[in-house]
Amino acid sequence: xxxxxxxxxxTDGWELSPSVALRPEPFGALAYHFGNRKLTFLKTPALVxxxxxxxxxxxxxxxxxxxxxxxxxxxxxxAALTGLARTDMIRPRTEPGSGAERRAS
Amino acid sequence: xxxxxxxxxxxxxxxAAGSPTAPASLVQQFELGLDAPICxxxxxxxxxxxxxxHCLSSSGRRDPRELSTEQCxxxxxELERMxxxxxxxxxxxxxxxxxxxxxxxYAVAHHVGVKFSTNGVRxxxxxxRWLAGPATGGYVDVQISLDGATAEVNDRVRGPxxxxxxxxxxxxxHEAGFADAKVSVVCxxxxxGQLDEFKAIAxxxxxxxxxxxxxxxxxxxxxxxxxxxxxxxQRELYDWLMANGEKVLTGDSFFHLAAFGPExxxxxxxxxxxxxxxRVVCLIDPIGDVYACPFxxxxxxxxxxxxxxxxxxxxxxxxxxxxxLRAPQTGGACASCSFYDSCRGGxxxxxxxxxxxxxxxxxECVQGYGEHALTAPREVPAASQxxxxxxxxxxxxxxLTLQRRPPASACDESxxxxxxxxx
Numbered sequence: 001x002x003x004x005x006x007x008x009x010x011t012d013g014w015e016l017s018p019s020v021a022l023r024p025e026p027f028g029a030l031a032y033h034f035g036n037r038k039l040t041f042l043k044t045p046a047l048v049x050x051x052x053x054x055x056x057x058x059x060x061x062x063x064x065x066x067x068x069x070x071x072x073x074x075x076x077x078x079a080a081l082t083g084l085a086r087t088d089m090i091r092p093r094t095e096p097g098s099g100a101e102r103r104a105s
Numbered sequence: 106x107x108x109x110x111x112x113x114x115x116x117x118x119x120x121a122a123g124s125p126t127a128p129a130s131l132v133q134q135f136e137l138g139l140d141a142p143i144c145x146x147x148x149x150x151x152x153x154x155x156x157x158x159h160c161l162s163s164s165g166r167r168d169p170r171e172l173s174t175e176q177c178x179x180x181x182x183e184l185e186r187m188x189x190x191x192x193x194x195x196x197x198x199x200x201x202x203x204x205x206x207x208x209x210x211y212a213v214a215h216h217v218g219v220k221f222s223t224n225g226v227r228x229x230x231x232x233x234r235w236l237a238g239p240a241t242g243g244y245v246d247v248q249i250s251l252d253g254a255t256a257e258v259n260d261r262v263r264g265p266x267x268x269x270x271x272x273x274x275x276x277x278x279h280e281a282g283f284a285d286a287k288v289s290v291v292c293x294x295x296x297x298g299q300l301d302e303f304k305a306i307a308x309x310x311x312x313x314x315x316x317x318x319x320x321x322x323x324x325x326x327x328x329x330x331x332x333x334x335x336x337x338x339q340r341e342l343y344d345w346l347m348a349n350g351e352k353v354l355t356g357d358s359f360f361h362l363a364a365f366g367p368e369x370x371x372x373x374x375x376x377x378x379x380x381x382x383x384r385v386v387c388l389i390d391p392i393g394d395v396y397a398c399p400f401x402x403x404x405x406x407x408x409x410x411x412x413x414x415x416x417x418x419x420x421x422x423x424x425x426x427x428x429x430l431r432a433p434q435t436g437g438a439c440a441s442c443s444f445y446d447s448c449r450g451g452x453x454x455x456x457x458x459x460x461x462x463x464x465x466x467x468x469e470c471v472q473g474y475g476e477h478a479l480t481a482p483r484e485v486p487a488a489s490q491x492x493x494x495x496x497x498x499x500x501x502x503x504x505l506t507l508q509r510r511p512p513a514s515a516c517d518e519s520x521x522x523x524x525x526x527x528x
Contacts, residue, residue: 023188027134032190
């Protein structure tokens with residue numbers, strides 16, 4: 001997957017990879033990918049809320065709304081999501097009935 | 106209480122995903138401990154078919170108190186509840202337990218990934234195919250121990266025939282289509298010069314090289330003086346890791362080498378550059394004792410027992426020892442060293458088993474303070490457990506035989522030896 005493919009945009013639909021488990025910790029959460037064995041640290045509780053919200057939101061912007069990410073911090077959180085996308089912690093939502101389709105309605 | 110100086114936040118690629126809005130550094134969070142370990146080592150048995158000279162758990166004989174299959178499954182259930190994502194299984198030689206493969210299958214079915222260390226003795230072509238197949242769900246990693254890139258260097262430490270066993274296991278895994286086995290090497294004075302050859306072996310079998318540090322733990326205490334890398338070899342290792350590190354695993358065990366880099370810590374190797382004992386790592390031994398780290402199997406670092414202290418979670422969360430280890434550390438004699446932020450005082454187990462103070466320099470401190478400390482009066486702690494076989498097996502390594510301690514007094518050999526009976 002090229003970098004361009006994994007660049008997260010606010011208008012895309014994303015979700016937590018099915019191979020990833022999140023473990024709550026005082027600082028946020030640990031994310032472990034059982035497939036590629038990558039361990040990643042979600043360093044704020046808000047990022048955890050955002051990542052969990054991705055799957056149910058029509059797009060990243062809506063997930064940020066749901067997670068209460070302040071406007072001025074959104075670029076930083078978008079960068080964090082891109083980092084997570086590069087290691088397949090989150091992946092683009094492709095199944096019917098979500099993401100693009102909901103955005104269109 | 107003095108808080109240790111905070112290390113400049115220098116997120117590494119593997120740890121970087123997160124927000125720049127983090128309230129405290131991750132290092133600081135780790136030093137205070139996590140709700141469950143990130144990295145848990147579980148020695149399943151003290152039994153071993155080999156008798157490696159540097160065995161960190163002094164293994165050989167099975168302990169009659171070792172956990173039963175059902176008790177092991179209960180541990181796995183608890184690890185699943187605590188979301189310990191994977192467990193590093195070792196020993197002893199874990200695969201000699203008759204229920205080993207059953208436990209592997211049970212763990213992966215309960216979302217606890219398995220990385221197990223073996224000398225390869227049970228990795229037949231048939232078993233390799235099983236590991237590559239659906240039973241393990243792709244959640245099993247295999248580490249084959251190899252401490253020399255040639256039979257000569259390896260077998261001197263691990264025993265005659267052990268090189269061939271390891272290479273055969275690697276070949277079996279490769280031919281079965283098991284992807285990405287690990288070739289796990291303890292770096293010693295005798296094998297540092299073989300790093301490129303180790304890499305070539307790993308490449309040949311589609312495996313990944315993993316280098317770890319020799320600790321003076323277990324029987325390793327007996328051979329550490331002879332086997333630990335010399336100062337120039339430490340530099341050689343550091344330079345090699347900086348050049349090849351991207352594709353080589355280290356178990357985060359060489360953080361004491363970070364002080365070869367600049368004072369700002371920017372020369373650190375990838376991974377967690379601090380002692381994780383009782384904070385993010387720990388060890389469960391074959392009888393259910395929980396120790397602060399895999400290299401500290403000694404009563405001084407015993408946190409509790411999973412059978413008698415209410416389970417692993419209780420020990421992890423309530424142990425007084427772990428609470429102490431998670432309290433802010435001052436750096437002690439190292440606090441004034443400008444490299445303290447890089448190495449954070451090094452390895453607790455290495456200091457303890459060489460008789461050095463825990464708040465002073467690592468015996469292999471790359472700034473040379475360890476060598477100096479080793480010349481001061483010190484007492485090496487006596488082992489608190491030893492499962493070595495009483496009679497050395499036929500395949501005992503030469504080094505072990507050579508290292509037999511001489512009798513402390515003539516009476517240890519013969520009750521009459523040296524006595525003058527003429528008067």
